[in-house]
Amino acid sequence: MNFLNRRNFFILTLLGCVVGQALAQSNPIRIGEVNSYKAQPAFLDPYKKGMDLAIEEVNAAGGVMGRKLEVITRDDNATPGDAVRAAEELLSRERVDVLAGSFLSHIGLALGDFAKQRKIFFLASEPLTDKMVWQGGNRYTFRLRASTYMQVSMLVPEAVRMKKKRWAIVYPNYEYGQSAAATFKQLLKAAQPDVEFVAEQAPALGKVDAGSVTQALADAKPDAIFNVLFGTDLAKFVREGNNRDLFKGREVVSLLSGEPEYLDTLKDETPNGWVVTGYPWYGIDTPEHKSFVKAYQSKFNDYPRLGSVVGYTTIKALAEGIKKAQSTDTEKLITAFRGLNFDSPYGKLQFRAIDHQSTMGAFVGLQIHGWFQIST
Numbered sequence: 588m589n590f591l592n593r594r595n596f597f598i599l600t601l602l603g604c605v606v607g608q609a610l611a612q613s614n615p616i617r618i619g620e621v622n623s624y625k626a627q628p629a630f631l632d633p634y635k636k637g638m639d640l641a642i643e644e645v646n647a648a649g650g651v652m653g654r655k656l657e658v659i660t661r662d663d664n665a666t667p668g669d670a671v672r673a674a675e676e677l678l679s680r681e682r683v684d685v686l687a688g689s690f691l692s693h694i695g696l697a698l699g700d701f702a703k704q705r706k707i708f709f710l711a712s713e714p715l716t717d718k719m720v721w722q723g724g725n726r727y728t729f730r731l732r733a734s735t736y737m738q739v740s741m742l743v744p745e746a747v748r749m750k751k752k753r754w755a756i757v758y759p760n761y762e763y764g765q766s767a768a769a770t771f772k773q774l775l776k777a778a779q780p781d782v783e784f785v786a787e788q789a790p791a792l793g794k795v796d797a798g799s800v801t802q803a804l805a806d807a808k809p810d811a812i813f814n815v816l817f818g819t820d821l822a823k824f825v826r827e828g829n830n831r832d833l834f835k836g837r838e839v840v841s842l843l844s845g846e847p848e849y850l851d852t853l854k855d856e857t858p859n860g861w862v863v864t865g866y867p868w869y870g871i872d873t874p875e876h877k878s879f880v881k882a883y884q885s886k887f888n889d890y891p892r893l894g895s896v897v898g899y900t901t902i903k904a905l906a907e908g909i910k911k912a913q914s915t916d917t918e919k920l921i922t923a924f925r926g927l928n929f930d931s932p933y934g935k936l937q938f939r940a941i942d943h944q945s946t947m948g949a950f951v952g953l954q955i956h957g958w959f960q961i962s963t
Contacts, residue, residue, distance in 0.1 A: 615657035616650075616915055618905060619683030621673045621698060622712075623690045626665035626793070627818060629848040630894040631690060634712070635660070636887055637898030644882070645906045652913060656906060659683060667697035674701050684915035685710065687901055691792075692716035692735075692763040699728040708920045712901045713894075716762045717770075720942045727917065729924050729943040731901055735763060735842075738864050739770040741951050742840050745862045746771075747778045749838045751810035755786035757800060757824065758815035764789065767815045767842055785809050795820040797827035804833060811838040814861075822852050834858045845952060845959035847892040857957045864949045865959040866893035871932075879932035891932075900931040900947070904938075 620638070624631045638658055646655045659681050663670035670689065677683045686702060686709040689695040695714025702709035703725040711719055711730040715738070719730045746754075756771065758764030768787070775782055786807030788800045795816065801824065804812060812834075816824050821844060828834050839858065843849065845865020850857055868880060868891050879899065883891045904927070909915060912923035925940035937946050952961040 613654070615655040616652075616909060617681065617683040618656065618658045618902075619674065619677030619681060619686045620658050620660045620688040621663050621670050621677070621686065621694075622660065622688040623665045623694065624660070624662045627690050629818060629852065630713075630846075630892070632894070633848065633892035634894035634898035636883070636889075637891070637895035637900075638902050639898075640883055640886055640895075641899045641902035641906075643886070645902065651906050651909045656902065658902070660688075663689070663694055665691060665694070667694050670694045670697055671701050674698055675705075678705060678707060685905065685909075685920065687905065688712050689714050691761070692719070692766075693761055695719055695730075696723050696762065699723060699725060702727040706917055708917045708924075710901060710905060712897050714763075716766055718762070718766075720944045724942060726921055726943075729938055729945070731904060731945050731947055732897055733947055733949045734944065735766045736770050738842055738949050739767055740774060741864060741949060742842070742862060743771065743774040743778060745951065746775055746811070746813070746838075746840045749811055749840075750779075751838055752781060753783050753785045753808070753810040754813060755788075755804045755807050755809035755811075756784060756813045756815075757788040757790075757804060759792040759795075759817075759820060760789040761792050764792070764815045768813070771813050790816075790820065793818070793820060795823055797823040800824065801827045801831050801833050805831060809837065811840065814839060814841040814844065817843045817849060821849055822856075825853055825856055825858060829856060829858065834861075838862070845950070845954055847890070847959075848894060850954070850957055850959065851892075854957055857954050859953075859955055861954040862951070863954055863959065864951055865954075866896065867950060867952065867959045867961055868892075870961055873934060875930065875934050876932045896932050900929075900933075900936070903931060904929045904936075904945070 661673035689698050690713045692714045695711045709728045713732050715735045717734050717736045756768050758768045839861040841861050841863045845863035907929040908924045912919040924938050927938045952959050
């Protein structure tokens with residue numbers, strides 16, 4: 588190769604590098620998001636709206652590192668196998684930079700394991716299982732929402748104050764429900780040694796036979812009930828329990844039931860006085876939350892649900908983490924997310940370096956006439 592050709596070759600190579608770098612900087616940052624949209628629409632339709640609002644806000648402010656954010660979603664059909672196949676397709680075909688999402692705990696665990704095997708960053712938005720960051724945790728997986736243990740431990744002091752001895756428990760028979768029931772029994776027994784667990788019903792997720800479950804609980808004559816059912820299972824259980832006076836004269840402590848997603852469905856059938864975790868969107872009077880509600884209502888002409896907060900905060904956390912890392916490289920993201928501080932409608936949150944769990948909390952209160960009233 589003569590001098591002129593070598594010079595031209597060098598110029599073309601340099602030009603190619605510059606053009607390639609410019610194209611890389613102009614391409615969007617792609618977030619591959621996997622979730623049970625068809626199976627859990629009450630939570631995940633608002634969740635998707637929350638993501639859309641956050642994407643709009645981040646991109647309107649210039650994106651991250653001068654690049655727009657783009658979310659590519661896939662439905663997992665509420666099965667771990669389909670979730671893993673969707674994640675693989677997002678990586679291999681769509682060339683996403685990070686993975687996010689999941690709702691059901693066993694699916695979250697499957698995606699966490701996939702992230703570990705493929706060495707790709709994964710932000711688990713919603714799955715509550717403690718194994719997500721504890722027994723089954725790994726360096727590639729971070730989790731946004733408060734875990735099963737965290738939420739049950741918020742409810743146990745309220746259960747202790749009731750001073751009830753005979754408890755019945757009902758929960759969906761998969762990871763989340765099993766963990767919630769085990770944690771409740773462990774913590775309540777430690778705080779109140781004379782407590783008895785007189786009945787335990789564990790129907791398959793989405794397949795509750797509300798009549799037989801309600802009758803079994805009533806036959807045990809408990810003083811109080813701990814409920815972990817949610818979604819359509821919760822609605823069926825409440826309706827049948829109301830019909831059979833199961834809740835009359837009995838205290839009920841219930842996970843998730845104060846979330847608007849489920850109160851919206853129950854409406855006037857919502858039992859009064861249940862102690863629950865939930866999201867009182869109308870009663871949080873902080874600048875961050877008021878700003879979020881205003882933006883959400885302006886865009887969708889609707890009020891936010893808890894799913895809206897989770898979807899919105901998922902994107903905000905990813906944007907802040909990528910900004911801190913100044914890269915979408917997995918190892919740099921892991922370093923950036925450990926101890927990461929980020930904004931949310933609940934105020935400033937952080938991902939703990941020790942276990943990759945965020946400090947996002949929950950609200951404990953009472954169901955009163957179809958509304959969630961915060962405990963004081």
